[in-house]
Amino acid sequence: MRRNTRAGEELSRLKAYFESPDVCAQHVMADYFGSDEPPQSCCSTAGSRCSACWDAGRAPESERRPEVARAFHSPRPRDGGAHVDSAQRAQRVDRQVHRLLQLQPRGMHPRRVWHALRGDESAFLPGVGRMVALPRALRDSRHFGGRADLVFPEVGRSLARLAQLGAAQELPDGTWQPLRPAGATAEARRNGA
Numbered sequence: 001m002r003r004n005t006r007a008g009e010e011l012s013r014l015k016a017y018f019e020s021p022d023v024c025a026q027h028v029m030a031d032y033f034g035s036d037e038p039p040q041s042c043c044s045t046a047g048s049r050c051s052a053c054w055d056a057g058r059a060p061e062s063e064r065r066p067e068v069a070r071a072f073h074s075p076r077p078r079d080g081g082a083h084v085d086s087a088q089r090a091q092r093v094d095r096q097v098h099r100l101l102q103l104q105p106r107g108m109h110p111r112r113v114w115h116a117l118r119g120d121e122s123a124f125l126p127g128v129g130r131m132v133a134l135p136r137a138l139r140d141s142r143h144f145g146g147r148a149d150l151v152f153p154e155v156g157r158s159l160a161r162l163a164q165l166g167a168a169q170e171l172p173d174g175t176w177q178p179l180r181p182a183g184a185t186a187e188a189r190r191n192g193a
């Protein structure tokens with residue numbers, strides 16, 4: 001199966017998981033790993049109960065959520081740290097984009113960066129008018145297919161951030177070139193550059 005097809009499936013399953021907070025987590029896991037129903041003991045006591053079963057009121061009246069489960073409990077877990085999450089995600093995307101640029105030091109078009117991150121084996125090349133396989137260096141990169149969910153405008157935003165950091169530059173023909181090693185980029189970030 002193509003890597004981005006599989007990633008798409010994984011993402012939709014993950015999304016379904018978070019969108020059904022009432023469904024027992026242990027059942028979802030068992031289903032995901034293709035095993036039978038989880039053992040009867042799962043979610044049967046306060047020490048083994050998943051948060052979904054607590055939240056959905058499937059615990060006996062007499063049982064109370066243990067302290068650890070209480071510590072992790074939030075009625076709106078996905079709101080926590082949303083800003084940090086997006087900043088961290090942007091940084092990770094930047095590192096991946098920079099790494100891919102390094103693999104094509106003479107310059108790479110943003111669309112090609114995008115296709116590499118999505119894991120597309122080939123991309124339509126307007127100049128040639130047909131599908132052309134992505135260079136082997138890109139396809140062999142561990143970042144190939146590393147962002148199957150990325151939308152194209154995110155590539156542009158990432159390149160703009162890298163340019164601001166002095167880590168990449170746009171050439172007159174619209175392709176992008178790396179300027180500094182990735183380590184130097186991370187260093188510059190830590191120093192607030």
Ligand SMILES: [Zn+2]
Pocket residue numbers: 023024025026027042043049050051052053
């Ligand atoms: Zn459960």
